Structure formats: C-alpha cells, structure tokens
Amino acid sequence: MSGGRPGLARRLAGPQNRxxxxxxxxxxxxxxxxxxxxxxxxxxxxxxxFDAHNTVSPTEFVGLDNYTAMLRNDAFTDSLWTFAVFTxxxxxxxxxxxxxxxxxxxxxxxxxxxxxxxxxxxAACSYVVAALIWKMSIFNGVRFGLANTVLGWFGxxxxxxxxxxxxxxxxxxxxxxxxxxxxxxxxxxxxAGLQRISPTLxxxxxxxxxxxxxxxxxxxxxxxxxxxSVAVALLLVINAFQAFDExxxxxxxxxxxxxxxxxxxxxxxxxxxxxxxxxxLGSAGAVLLALIIAVVxxxxxxWFGLGRSDEKGA
Amino acid sequence: xxxxxxxxxxxxxxxxxxxxxxxNTGRDGGGSGGKGPRLSHWYHQYGEAGTEQAVKxxxxxxxxxxxxxxxxxxxxxxxxxxxxxxxxxxxVFEVNGPSLDQIRGGQVVDVTDLLDGVKDDFNPVVLAPKxxxxxxxxxxxxxxxxxxxxxxxxxxxxxxxxxxxxxxxxDAAKExxxxxxxxxxxxxxxxxGVLGGTPLYAAGxxxxxxDGKVGFDDPAAARALAKVRELYKAKALLLGAPSDWSxxxxxxxxxxxxxxxxxxxxxxxxxxxxxxxxxxxxxADGPDGRPAVPVGAYGAAVSARTRHKDAAKDYLKWLWVDxxxxxxxxxLSYGFxxxxxxxxxxxxxxxxxxxxxxxxRFSTENGHAEPLLWxxxxxxxxxxxxxxxxxxxxxxxxxLRSVVRKVSAELSRVRKKYA
Numbered sequence: 001m002s003g004g005r006p007g008l009a010r011r012l013a014g015p016q017n018r019x020x021x022x023x024x025x026x027x028x029x030x031x032x033x034x035x036x037x038x039x040x041x042x043x044x045x046x047x048x049x050f051d052a053h054n055t056v057s058p059t060e061f062v063g064l065d066n067y068t069a070m071l072r073n074d075a076f077t078d079s080l081w082t083f084a085v086f087t088x089x090x091x092x093x094x095x096x097x098x099x100x101x102x103x104x105x106x107x108x109x110x111x112x113x114x115x116x117x118x119x120x121x122x123a124a125c126s127y128v129v130a131a132l133i134w135k136m137s138i139f140n141g142v143r144f145g146l147a148n149t150v151l152g153w154f155g156x157x158x159x160x161x162x163x164x165x166x167x168x169x170x171x172x173x174x175x176x177x178x179x180x181x182x183x184x185x186x187x188x189x190x191x192a193g194l195q196r197i198s199p200t201l202x203x204x205x206x207x208x209x210x211x212x213x214x215x216x217x218x219x220x221x222x223x224x225x226x227x228x229s230v231a232v233a234l235l236l237v238i239n240a241f242q243a244f245d246e247x248x249x250x251x252x253x254x255x256x257x258x259x260x261x262x263x264x265x266x267x268x269x270x271x272x273x274x275x276x277x278x279x280x281l282g283s284a285g286a287v288l289l290a291l292i293i294a295v296v297x298x299x300x301x302x303w304f305g306l307g308r309s310d311e312k313g314a
Numbered sequence: 315x316x317x318x319x320x321x322x323x324x325x326x327x328x329x330x331x332x333x334x335x336x337x338n339t340g341r342d343g344g345g346s347g348g349k350g351p352r353l354s355h356w357y358h359q360y361g362e363a364g365t366e367q368a369v370k371x372x373x374x375x376x377x378x379x380x381x382x383x384x385x386x387x388x389x390x391x392x393x394x395x396x397x398x399x400x401x402x403x404x405x406v407f408e409v410n411g412p413s414l415d416q417i418r419g420g421q422v423v424d425v426t427d428l429l430d431g432v433k434d435d436f437n438p439v440v441l442a443p444k445x446x447x448x449x450x451x452x453x454x455x456x457x458x459x460x461x462x463x464x465x466x467x468x469x470x471x472x473x474x475x476x477x478x479x480x481x482x483x484x485d486a487a488k489e490x491x492x493x494x495x496x497x498x499x500x501x502x503x504x505x506x507g508v509l510g511g512t513p514l515y516a517a518g519x520x521x522x523x524x525d526g527k528v529g530f531d532d533p534a535a536a537r538a539l540a541k542v543r544e545l546y547k548a549k550a551l552l553l554g555a556p557s558d559w560s561x562x563x564x565x566x567x568x569x570x571x572x573x574x575x576x577x578x579x580x581x582x583x584x585x586x587x588x589x590x591x592x593x594x595x596x597x598a599d600g601p602d603g604r605p606a607v608p609v610g611a612y613g614a615a616v617s618a619r620t621r622h623k624d625a626a627k628d629y630l631k632w633l634w635v636d637x638x639x640x641x642x643x644x645x646l647s648y649g650f651x652x653x654x655x656x657x658x659x660x661x662x663x664x665x666x667x668x669x670x671x672x673x674x675r676f677s678t679e680n681g682h683a684e685p686l687l688w689x690x691x692x693x694x695x696x697x698x699x700x701x702x703x704x705x706x707x708x709x710x711x712x713x714l715r716s717v718v719r720k721v722s723a724e725l726s727r728v729r730k731k732y733a
Contacts, residue, residue: 054419056399075698141502141554142569143494160553163502165705253558255507258705259698276690277395277415 044283052280066284076285079264080292086261087240090178094236095229098183102190103217116191123185127245134177135162135250162250170251170261177246182239186232193228197221230304234297241293244269264289350379351622353629356397356404357383358390358612362578362649372633372640379625381406398422398617405620406630408612409452412444414686414728417451423616423623426450428631435655439681440611446686452613453634456644456651457659459577459609459677460508462594463562465587468495468571476592480516480541480599487550490571496552497545499570501559504546506701508559508574509596510608510693513538515682518602521692522685526725531718536710538599539703546704562586577673578649584669593669595676609681611654652677687728695720 013020043056048066050058070076105115122130138146141160148158161169201220210216222229243263251258257266268289272282357369366385373381384404386393391410397403398421412422426449429436433450437457444452462483464476472490477483487497501508511521511530517538520529545551552573555564562579564570566586574596583591595605614634616626633640638658645653646664652674653659665674684693699717702708 053415054395054398054413054421075694136556139554140556142552142556142564145554145556158554160502163504163553163705166707253501253503253507254560255501255510256694256697258503258506258701260701260706270690270694273392273396274690275391275395275411275413276694277413278691 044286047280048283048287050280052278052283054277054279056279058280062280066281067288069281070285070288075259075262076264076267078259079262079267080289082261083241083243083263086243087237090175090240091233091236093175094179094182094186095232097179098186098232099190099225099229101183101187102194103221105187106191106194116188119187120184122180123182123188125181127181128249130177130181131246131249134173134246139173165260168260173250174247174261177250178243181246182236186236189228189232190225193225194221197224226304230301233304234300237296237300238293241289241296349377351625352380352382353405353620353622353626354403355381355383355629356390356394356407357385358408358410359385359387360649365644365648368644368648372637372644376629376632378632379622379629381629398619401619403617403619405622405626406614406616408455409615410610410612412451412613412615414446414689417446417686421618422451423618423620423627424449424451425453425616425627425630428453428627428635432635432655435657437609437611437652437654437656437659437678439609439677439683440654443683443686444611444613452615453630454611454613454654455634455641457609457611457654457677458651459607459673459681460512460574461577461607461673461676462572462574462596463565463579463583464572464592464594465565465568465590466592467590472571476594477597478594478605479597480513480538480603483597484541484544484548484550487545487572488548491548491550495568496570497550497572499552499555499559499564499573500542500545501574502554503701504551504553504704505542505574506697506704509542509700510697511682511684511688512596512606512608513542513599515606515608516596516603517599518604520682520685521696522687522721522725526687526729528718528721528725530714533711534600534602536714538603539700539710539714541599542700543704543707543710547707565591577651577670580650580670580673591669593672593676595680605676605680606682607676607680609677609683611683687725689724689728692721692724695724 014022047056047058049061049063051060051062051065052058101119105112105119108115139161140148141158141163142148143152143158145158145161147161151159159169161173164170197220201224202216205216205220206212210219241263242265244265247261247263248257248266248269251261252266257270264285268282268285270276271285272279276282355369355373357366360366366383369385370383373383390408394404394407394409395416397407398416409416409422416422429450433441436454440454440457441450444450444454468490469476469486474486474489475482477486483498490497514521514530514535517532517534519532519535523529552564552570555569557563559573559575560579562573562575562583565573565575565579566583580593595607598604598606614630616623616630620626638655641653641655642658642662645651645658646662650664650670652665653662659665659674664670696717699708699713703710703713
C-alpha cells in the first residue's frame with residue numbers, strides 16, 4: 001500500500017466515490033438539460049438572426065430584420081396585448097380562488113386529506129382532455145350541450161359559447177377551464193405555506209385581542225404567506241404568457257386559429273412549426289417573448305421584494 | 315454470476331442509455347419485402363375505413379423496393395414539414411402542397427419526368443398548384459372539393475328555392491332558421507376558416523392573379539364579405555356544433571338546413587337522407603360573379619433528403635402514374651373522391667349520376683385551387699381579416715385594404731427571394 005498522492009482518477013472520484021456517484025445520478029439529467037434545452041435555446045437565438053424558411057441550417061444573415069418584422073406584426077403584438085390583459089385578470093383570480101380554497105381546507109378538522117385531493121385532482125388532468133370536455137360536452141353551442149341545456153330550463157336561447165365574440169363568451173370557457181385546472185395546484189402550495197405558520201403566532205394574536213377572521217388573516221396569515229404568495233404570483237404570470245394547450249384545443253380547427261384570444265405561443269407555433277415554417281421569424285418571436293417574460297418576472301419579484309427578508313435575516 | 319448492487323446499477327444505467335438512444339426513423343417494420351432498398355412512405359390518417367389497408371396492400375405489391383407505409387394521425391402537415399428538415403423523414407410522402415418555400419428550399423424532388431406523356435390526363439386545376447417554374451413537384455392523387463349541401467324537404471316546406479346567388483343564400487338561410495334548426499352551417503367559426511377565398515372567387519375575383527399580383531383589390535371583394543357577415547349577424551348560421559364543417563353530422567341530424575362540407579361527406583349524407591338532399595357550388599355574387607368551388611389535392615412527393623432518390627421516384631411513378639387500377643380503387647372504394655386522372659374520373663360509375671355527378675361538374679366548371687403564391691403568411695392575414703369581418707363586424711373595406719398591403723408585401727418577398 002502506497003502512502004503517496006492518489007491517482008487522478010481516484011481524486012476525481014472523490015472520497016468513497018462520492019463525486020463518481022454524484023455524476024452517475026445527476027449526469028444524465030445535466031446532459032439532457034444541455035442537449036434538449038440549452039443547445040436548442042442557443043440555436044434558436046442564432047436562427048433569429050437569419051432568414052430560415054424551411055431550414056434549421058441557414059446561411060443568409062439578416063441581422064435584426066426578424067425582430068423588427070415581429071415587432072411590426074399586428075398579429076404578434078395584438079397577441080401580446082391580449083395576453084397582458086388576460087394575465088391581469090387570471091393571475092389575481094386564480095390567486096384569490098386558490099388561497100380561499102387553501103384557507104377553507106386548512107380549517108377543516110375532518111376529511112382534510114379528502115378535500116385536498118378533490119381540489120387537487122384537476123391538476124392531474126391533461127389540459128388537452130379538459131379543453132375537449134369543455135368544448136364538446138359542457139360549452140358546445142347546440143341545444144344538447146350541458147350549459148345550454150341548463151339555460152334552456154330557464155327559457156334562454158342556445159349560446160354558441162366558443163363562436164360568439166359579441167359578447168365574448170369564449171373567455172368564459174377559457175377562464176373556467178384554466179381555473180378548474182390550476183386552482184388546486186396553487187391551493188396545495190398555499191396549504192403548505194399555511195401549515196408552516198407557527199400556531200403560537202395565532203395564540204399570541206388571540207391573547208393580544210385580535211379578532212379571528214379578517215384581522216388575523218390580514219395581520220398574521222397573509223404576511224406569513226408572503227414568500228409563497230410571491231412564488232405563486234410569479235408562476236401564474238409565467239403560465240399566463242406561456243398559455244398554449246387549452247387555447248389551441250378550444251379555438252383552433254383544421255384551418256387555423258381565430259385572431260382573437262390567440263396566445264403568443266400559438267402564433268409562434270403557426271409561424272415556425274406550422275405551414276409557415278419560418279424558423280428565423282419564429283425564433284425571433286420566441287426570444288422576444290422570453291425577454292418579456294423575464295423582464296416582467298424580475299420586475300414583479302423586485303416589486304414584491306422576493307428574498308428581501310432572507311437578506312435581513314442573514 | 316452474482317448480481318451485486320453495482321452490477322445491477324450498471325446494467326440499469328446501460329439499459330437506460332440504450333433505450334434513450336433508440337430512434338424511430340419510420341423505416342422499421344411493416345415493409346413490403348420487395349427486393350430493393352427500404353423506402354418509407356408517409357400518409358396522413360384518412361377517416362374512411364379500409365384506406366390504410368388499401369395503401370399497405372399497394373405497397374406490398376411493389377417488388378422493386380421494400381416499402382414501409384406509415385399512417386400518421388395528428389397534424390400531418392406540421393409533422394412532414396418538421397421531418398423534411400431531418401434525415402429521418404420519409405422517402406415518399408403525401409403532401410397537401412408542397413408549398414412554394416418547400417419547393418424553393420430544395421426539400422422536394424422534381425418529378426416532372428414521371429408525368430411524361432400523361433400530364434394532360436391530370437386535372438389541370440389541381441396540377442397547377444403543384445407546378446412551379448414549369449416543373450412538377452408532386453403527383454396529384456385524388457381531387458377533393460367542398461360544396462353546399464341542402465335539404466330538399468326543408469327548403470320545400472319553407473318555400474325556398476335552392477339559392478343560385480349570394481343574396482339568395484342569405485335570404486334562404488334567414489327563412490330556414492327556426493327555433494330548432496339553423497339555416498346554414500359554415501363551420502363553428504362562421505365560415506372564416508373554411509370559406510377562405512371562395513367568396514372572392516364567387517364575386518369574380520381571385521386570390522392571386524396569373525401575373526402574381528393581389529387578385530382581390532376590388533370593391534366587389536368587400537361587398538361579398540359583407541354578405542357573409544350578414545349571415546352571421548342575422549343569427550342564421552349554426553355555431554358551436556359538436557363536429558365541424560368537414561363532418562356532415564350537423565346536417566343529417568337536422569341541426570341545419572344547409573351545410574358547407576366536402577365531397578367526402580356525400581356517402582354518409584346519402585345513407586342518412588336518401589334522395590332528400592342536393593348540392594350546389596358557392597353561389598355567385600354580383601354582375602361579374604360566378605359559382606365557386608374550392609378544389610384541392612393531396613399529392614405524392616419525394617423528399618430531397620432520401621438516400622434512394624431514383625428508387626423513390628420509380629415507386630412513385632409505379633403507384634400514382636402507372637397503376638390506374640389502384641388509383642381508381644383509392645379514390646372510389648373507401649371515401650368519395652374524384653380521381654386526379656380525367657380518364658379515370660370519366661369512367662367512374664359512382665360519379666355518373668345524381669349529386670355526385672353535379673359535384674364533378676362543379677369541380678371542372680367552377681373549381682379553383684389555392685395558388686402556389688398564396689403563402690401561409692398571406693393566408694393568415696386574410697383569414698384573420700375574414701374572421702374580424704364575420705364575427706366582430708369589422709369594416710370589410712378597411713380590413714381588405716390592410717390585407718392587400720400585407721399580401722402585396724408577401725408577394726414582393728417571394729418574387730425578390732426567388733427571382
């Protein structure tokens with residue numbers, strides 16, 4: 001047995017092969033992340049500076065032309081505005097609904113696990129399946145659709161939910177399916193946050209004479225949920241701008257997609273991967289959208305003071 | 315051998331890597347067993363029972379190559395467009411095109427020579443969009459068309475004649491609308507998707523002129539689109555049906571008295587309604603108008619990335635040029651299509667009488683196909699405008715002015731890029 005320095009292989013493997021086993025388990029995922037995420041991402045940025053119709057190996061450099069074309073494109077900018085409005089609506093709505101569900105479930109003394117599962121179950125449902133159920137069964141526009149049948153009992157005319165733009169009933173369909181699918185997931189996040197709040201805080205508040213209900217919610221629960229709330233709000237904003245599945249399945253047909261309620265990703269899908277096959281222009285749009293989401297997310301995180309309490313505590 | 319923890323983990327990791335590295339090139343399994351190279355032939359999923367078995371039978375009969383048929387459900391056009399960027403795509407494939415950018419991008423092989431001596435026997439309306447720069451880039455397989463179905467008994471009960479003008483169509487749809495039945499079904503979006511340029515052709519215009527200019531910069535275009543809006547506004551259109559325009563269910567279930575659908579729906583309509591229906595072209599509008607029928611054709615093309623170009627071309631010629639019995643079988647034995655070959659269409663008994671014969675007549679007398687220069691960007695701009703006019707009541711003149719600008723720019727791009 002030699003008492004000298006161990007070989008390079010041994011040093012890389014680390015004590016008790018810890019480094020080796022770390023890379024055996026983590027390596028495939030890092031490799032996958034690199035190959036399937038970072039390389040395409042970098043390639044997409046590269047493509048965005050080229051004329052790339054029907055090719056991913058372009059040769060004609062066009063500089064920022066794709067970016068200016070995308071920013072001048074009514075269809076793309078309209079989709080951004082539409083989704084800014086949609087975000088402004090869906091984020092607080094989902095936030096309030098999921099928080100309310102979490103508060104209700106948290107107060108239950110019995111069957112809490114049951115109700116938690118009931119509200120969470122829709123999160124396990126595919127967006128595509130939910131969209132098709134909403135479109136074909138509940139909100140189809142003929143007299144035997146569920147919504148029209150119920151309204152028919154009260155003498156109302158049948159409504160073409162997804163085809164009517166005045167009033168825009170299609171938003172009702174889109175918003176309800178999104179709320180149904182998402183609220184349970186965020187409820188679980190809030191529930192986890194609620195269960196981390198120390199009961200002694202509530203006891204102290206009660207001793208100090210705080211009234212249960214709104215006063216305790218405002219001064220104890222909501223401040224204690226700040227980190228969870230910021231995370232939920234960030235995820236909701238990102239999800240709103242990345243909307244694709246339920247919009248595509250509710251509103252598209254074999255011939256395309258109507259101009260209203262067209263999410264930016266659906267537009268980019270048609271531009272880059274649909275029959276348009278304009279991969280340069282689509283890539284420029286994807287970069288712009290990613291930048292917008294990043295700026296909004298960072299701005300929002302700063303606004304909410306994400307991580308500020310950690311710095312204070314440090 | 316003793317299996318210890320490390321052996322087990324190592325084997326599992328190796329197995330995982332092997333699984334991850336596996337690939338589906340579309341060339342595995344299901345080949346015809348011919349003596350030549352292995353060819354992969356892609357089709358989109360047809361709704362008609364028996365079609366898949368038929369094309370596999372044709373492929374199995376070819377002895378000069380080992381042809382594997384892939385039957386692909388889902389967004390077929392997107393799948394092929396993406397596959398053509400890689401080497402794992404098809405050798406021969408069915409295509410609803412090819413598009414101008416696919417042709418000019420060198421993604422498909424020139425097949426002009428395969429039609430030597432028989433070119434004039436192919437329906438010129440569907441051959442034109444597959445021709446660019448005097449060369450042919452796909453062999454049309456069958457002709458599909460859209461047309462207006464009407465229920466004779468419902469029209470008779472309401473005292474309405476089958477509409478021959480767009481004004482008459484609007485009036486008829488209003489007359490036929492009752493509490494339970496709507497007058498007309500143009501798709502769940504009110505016609506914005508399926509009608510496309512048809513109202514423009516009905517007004518005597520075109521999408522793109524023969525010399526490559528915008529073909530609808532004319533007041534007649536706005537007038538025709540305003541009438542389609544009138545149908546929507548009058549609540550005479552069926553909207554939100556469980557199945558869309560391509561399926562005749564809404565028509566045969568009595569949800570609508572008239573429906574815009576495809577020739578493929580004719581057998582199902584005939585089975586459900588017997589003789590109680592007729593077919594029409596989209597009615598003419600205005601003094602220069604003419605009835606309009608959109609026609610299209612899936613074609614068979616050869617991918618430029620195939621390693622077996624000559625073998626793929628030989629196979630394509632054998633199937634879609636030489637084997638006329640297979641072409642007739644494919645067009646008429648499963649769904650209901652018009653053979654792309656004029657000689658075969660003339661000999662088809664199923665197309666000789668009744669509504670089917672009317673449909674064939676419309677396709678030859680009033681048929682129009684989307685021009686090759688009508689690129690996806692132009693189509694999106696026009697369909698967005700059409701949707702805004704029909705559903706949101708946007709002003710047709712201003713919407714069309716905006717579309718004319720965009721389409722002109724797109725046509726300039728195409729001319730500049732490919733000059």
